[in-house]
Amino acid sequence: MPLAYAAPHTQRRGAVTVTTHLDELDTGLRALVEGTASVTGEAFFRSLVRGVATALAVRWAFVAEFAGVRTRVRMLANWDHDHFAPEEEFDLSGTPCEAVLCGEPRHYPQGVAALFPRNTDLAVMGAESYLAIPLRNAAGDVLGHLAVLDERAMPAAPRELALFQVFAARAAAELERVHTERALREREARLAAILGSALDAVVCIDGARRVTFVNPAAERVLGCCAADVVGTPLERFLAPSFRALLDHHLAAPAAARPSLWVPQGIEAVRADGSAFPAEATLSCTRVDGCELTTLILRDLNDRHQAEAALARLRQEKAYLQAQVVGEAHEIVGASAAIRELRTQLDKVAATDATVLLLGETGTGKELLARYTHRQSPRRERMLVKMNCAALPSELIESELFGHEKGAFSGAIATRKGRFELADGGTLFLDEVGELSLPAQAKLLRVLQEREFERVGGTRPIHVDVRVVAATNRDLAQMVEQGQFRADLYYRLNVFPLQVPPLRARHDDIPALVAHVLGGLQRRLGKPLHGVTARALAALLAYPWPGNIRELQNVVERAAILATDALIDEADLGLAPVRPTFAVPPLPAAAPLPAVTAGETPPGADAASLEAVERRHIEATLERCGGVIEGPKGAAAALEMHPSTLRSRLQKLGIRARRR
Numbered sequence: 001m002p003l004a005y006a007a008p009h010t011q012r013r014g015a016v017t018v019t020t021h022l023d024e025l026d027t028g029l030r031a032l033v034e035g036t037a038s039v040t041g042e043a044f045f046r047s048l049v050r051g052v053a054t055a056l057a058v059r060w061a062f063v064a065e066f067a068g069v070r071t072r073v074r075m076l077a078n079w080d081h082d083h084f085a086p087e088e089e090f091d092l093s094g095t096p097c098e099a100v101l102c103g104e105p106r107h108y109p110q111g112v113a114a115l116f117p118r119n120t121d122l123a124v125m126g127a128e129s130y131l132a133i134p135l136r137n138a139a140g141d142v143l144g145h146l147a148v149l150d151e152r153a154m155p156a157a158p159r160e161l162a163l164f165q166v167f168a169a170r171a172a173a174e175l176e177r178v179h180t181e182r183a184l185r186e187r188e189a190r191l192a193a194i195l196g197s198a199l200d201a202v203v204c205i206d207g208a209r210r211v212t213f214v215n216p217a218a219e220r221v222l223g224c225c226a227a228d229v230v231g232t233p234l235e236r237f238l239a240p241s242f243r244a245l246l247d248h249h250l251a252a253p254a255a256a257r258p259s260l261w262v263p264q265g266i267e268a269v270r271a272d273g274s275a276f277p278a279e280a281t282l283s284c285t286r287v288d289g290c291e292l293t294t295l296i297l298r299d300l301n302d303r304h305q306a307e308a309a310l311a312r313l314r315q316e317k318a319y320l321q322a323q324v325v326g327e328a329h330e331i332v333g334a335s336a337a338i339r340e341l342r343t344q345l346d347k348v349a350a351t352d353a354t355v356l357l358l359g360e361t362g363t364g365k366e367l368l369a370r371y372t373h374r375q376s377p378r379r380e381r382m383l384v385k386m387n388c389a390a391l392p393s394e395l396i397e398s399e400l401f402g403h404e405k406g407a408f409s410g411a412i413a414t415r416k417g418r419f420e421l422a423d424g425g426t427l428f429l430d431e432v433g434e435l436s437l438p439a440q441a442k443l444l445r446v447l448q449e450r451e452f453e454r455v456g457g458t459r460p461i462h463v464d465v466r467v468v469a470a471t472n473r474d475l476a477q478m479v480e481q482g483q484f485r486a487d488l489y490y491r492l493n494v495f496p497l498q499v500p501p502l503r504a505r506h507d508d509i510p511a512l513v514a515h516v517l518g519g520l521q522r523r524l525g526k527p528l529h530g531v532t533a534r535a536l537a538a539l540l541a542y543p544w545p546g547n548i549r550e551l552q553n554v555v556e557r558a559a560i561l562a563t564d565a566l567i568d569e570a571d572l573g574l575a576p577v578r579p580t581f582a583v584p585p586l587p588a589a590a591p592l593p594a595v596t597a598g599e600t601p602p603g604a605d606a607a608s609l610e611a612v613e614r615r616h617i618e619a620t621l622e623r624c625g626g627v628i629e630g631p632k633g634a635a636a637a638l639e640m641h642p643s644t645l646r647s648r649l650q651k652l653g654i655r656a657r658r659r
């Protein structure tokens with residue numbers, strides 16, 4: 001519908017002169033200017049709707065903007081006859097406003113309620129006519145609309161329409177201003193939130209190097225309060241190195257000044273006069289012809305401390321993880337050798353004495369070291385492990401004692417060594433026989449004096465550490481050959497314990513197999529009920545070396561291959577061997593006794609195992625001429641401690657007779 005509109009009162013009055021129309025137009029414009037000249041925002045829109053309703057002599061007038069979505073609007077001001085009505089939000093669908101918000105002016109001189117029956121409010125209000133214009137910004141986008149309605153017809157009249165368009169133009173300009181102001185406020189709020197939460201110090205200065213802004217991080221880093229420094233010269237916060245950099249940077253013409261990042265080499269000064277190493281970023285911009293320089297500062301001390309803390313936490317995490325993994329294992333076995341070891345460890349664990357675990361590789365030395373720690377009063381603190389064989393000799397010192405920053409190339413931060421980490425706890429020195437002679441000298445000093453210095457450091461550090469050491473080397477022999485310091489050997493050899501190899505603890509094989517199967521069942525997610533008696537006999541007959549890992553590997557391989565939940569001899573894939581000792585005959589009739597995963601083997605097997613052990617010991621004694629101790633004695637042949645062998649002999653009722 002074209003926009004041509006005549007105010008109803010001119011119709012009602014009948015003959016109206018051109019002069020009257022112009023007067024009315026003038027009066028309307030004057031009302032518009034007077035009502036809106038000095039106000040903005042809400043007050044402006046209120047004045048405008050009242051003015052437009054009065055000028056056009058209509059009952060209702062409102063101005064509205066989109067309410068978030070383009071299918072709904074919210075009123076900014078709403079005039080009804082002689083008062084301001086509540087500003088409402090409404091959906092556009094089915095209303096005469098829908099087309100207006102799509103950018104098309106609309107004029108319905110009469111019957112508007114009938115034209116838009118879905119918009120029931122029109123009928124309720126008794127609205128007869130409608131006129132509205134979209135409000136656009138400078139770019140032409142529709143922001144909202146200005147609408148007037150009346151209970152009477154609203155015929156077309158060019159002058160009133162012109163007046164209405166003037167009102168609409170003013171409304172559009174104000175709406176655009178409100179939108180711009182709102183967007184600016186949002187941007188400022190976002191920027192303030194970013195600057196407020198930034199961890200880096202942000203300082204802005206003007207062309208005269210006066211501070212114009214500091215964020216909360218800058219207040220913290222520089223130790224000052226924004227209210228005290230804004231408007232003051234930046235100079236007090238600059239050390240000479242920083243001042244020289246800034247002078248050089250600002251000397252270039254603003255347009256030719258690139259952003260500058262200075263990662264190190266300069267110092268800034270706090271409000272209390274103390275200096276700190278800083279990382280800085282400088283950038284320049286022009287706002288309204290004024291030069292503005294932004295400095296972003298970071299206290300490098302903070303970063304170094306954070307890096308050191310992170311490195312320490314990583315180290316501790318690695319140790320704790322190792323400790324947790326270790327704690328999941330228990331000492332399995334009830335052989336005399338294991339029982340004896342446990343008794344001795346229980347006794348020594350309560351003290352701070354250094355324990356030296358001697359035994360072949362894979363015999364359980366680490367397991368026993370962890371057991372000692374767990375049984376000791378130090379159990380709440382860390383057990384720190386150090387494998388002396390796994391590190392090149394030049395790194396061992398720094399691993400044991402830590403290093404100061406810059407002690408050697410690559411030492412970018414100060415780092416605690418294992419002695420410091422184990423303070424109050426236990427240090428497990430695995431493969432201690434592999435330590436270099438210089439490292440042995442250092443270790444000796446710590447054990448003697450309980451203090452050391454970090455590599456590159458001069459400050460003595462005192463620690464309270466209990467040492468458990470382990471080795472598969474013959475330390476006494478190494479001392480004789482000059483490969484191991486005698487004084488260190490005596491320091492470590494306070495409570496030596498010989499860990500027997502698997503071949504000397506055949507009784508433990510069924511329990512170890514059951515234990516390994518229990519773990520595999522969980523790990524492989526496969527039912528593993530145990531091994532058949534035939535498989536057990538094969539495992540017992542096999543000439544195991546000392547290493548328990550080999551037994552674990554055989555059982556794991558069999559568990560993977562087994563098609564049944566009960567592992568049979570064939571699954572083990574053990575090469576047939578001539579037993580080194582007699583295997584008792586198994587009962588011929590089924591069912592065969594089996595070892596059950598995770599359980600102690602049944603008593604029937606235990607009886608036959610005892611027979612196996614008796615025969616084995618008797619045969620060894622026979623071979624050694626009844627001698628128990630000494631290099632040619634049965635204890636050495638069985639790789640048992642003589643006292644362990646004696647207690648076995650007693651238990652089994654064997655009498656050793658010397659020939």
Ligand SMILES: Nc1ncnc2c1ncn2[C@@H]1O[C@H](COP(=O)(O)OP(=O)(O)OP(=O)(O)O)[C@@H](O)[C@H]1O
Binds near residue numbers: 331332333363548
């Ligand atoms: N009595 C035991 N009960 C249960 N598991 C055992 C026992 N003895 C040894 N093991 C297991 O055997 C494996 C080897 O043990 P451990 O690592 O403690 O031996 P080690 O003597 O320290 O070896 P290395 O000399 O190579 O460091 C581990 O998986 C450990 O859990």
